[in-house]
Amino acid sequence: MKRAILVFRRDLNEMRATAAFRIIVAFTIIITAIAAVAISIALHLQSWYGAPEAAPILDLILGLIAYFFPLFILITFIWAFASFPITSEKVNGNIECLLATPLSPKELWVGKGLAIFLPGYLISLIASCIVLLTVNFAAVLPGWEIFILPGAALVNGLVINPLLLFGILSFIILFSLADNPDVAIAPSFLIGFGLMIGIPVGLMTGTIDISSWSFVLWYLGGVVVVWAVVLYLRRLLTRQNIVLSSKGS
Numbered sequence: 193m194k195r196a197i198l199v200f201r202r203d204l205n206e207m208r209a210t211a212a213f214r215i216i217v218a219f220t221i222i223i224t225a226i227a228a229v230a231i232s233i234a235l236h237l238q239s240w241y242g243a244p245e246a247a248p249i250l251d252l253i254l255g256l257i258a259y260f261f262p263l264f265i266l267i268t269f270i271w272a273f274a275s276f277p278i279t280s281e282k283v284n285g286n287i288e289c290l291l292a293t294p295l296s297p298k299e300l301w302v303g304k305g306l307a308i309f310l311p312g313y314l315i316s317l318i319a320s321c322i323v324l325l326t327v328n329f330a331a332v333l334p335g336w337e338i339f340i341l342p343g344a345a346l347v348n349g350l351v352i353n354p355l356l357l358f359g360i361l362s363f364i365i366l367f368s369l370a371d372n373p374d375v376a377i378a379p380s381f382l383i384g385f386g387l388m389i390g391i392p393v394g395l396m397t398g399t400i401d402i403s404s405w406s407f408v409l410w411y412l413g414g415v416v417v418v419w420a421v422v423l424y425l426r427r428l429l430t431r432q433n434i435v436l437s438s439k440g441s
Contacts, residue, residue, distance in 0.1 A: 202303075203277075247340075266316050270380055275364055279368070301429055
């Protein structure tokens with residue numbers, strides 16, 4: 193595990209030094225500030241502002257924030273850093289050099305995954321909390337004298353969804369190391385765009401309620417399936433497969 197931590201620190205430092213990382217962080221700060229202010233102002237301007245019967249609408253709005261903010265930020269980190277850096281390391285021979293050390297393929301896999309996931313998750317968590325707290329203190333509390341933190345949506349957005357995306361990230365890194373990085377990224381696009389499109393469509397048609405605990409359980413079931421696939425495919429992560437894929441075999 194100590195060697196995995198060394199890989200984590202190395203990859204994290206390299207990622208933080210990239211322009212892409214700085215752009216994502218800057219973009220997240222801007223979007224967080226805009227969302228917090230714009231949603232608070234928009235609520236104040238509604239004709240139903242302060243009406244007790246409008247409380248379910250607030251629950252839905254805050255639930256959408258809790259779900260989609262972490263999703264957008266984490267999927268951005270995955271698409272930016274999960275595949276291309278590994279391709280570069282294969283081309284310049286870094287992967288083979290790392291495997292020439294006592295470092296095992298699984299330690300390499302874990303370290304690389306955590307280096308991408310943990311900063312993305314931390315940033316998404318901070319951004320989501322800022323927006324939720326700002327909207328509550330600036331609009332909800334003054335208008336309704338209540339503080340709304342939708343429990344099911346928070347669990348989905350800040351716990352289960354990150355576990356799902358970490359599973360997808362783990363699959364991408366595993367397949368990128370053991371086979372073709374270009375092919376590995378494809379499932380993340382399908383799942384990412386599927387969630388971005390499918391969840392809003394489900395909300396509009398009434399087939400999905402992100403504030404219900406039953407949806408949390410269904411979602412958790414999907415996460416279990418994803419991780420079962422990842423752990424099954426872990427057998428592909430051998431030194432031989434990684435070296436052969438690095439040579440284009």
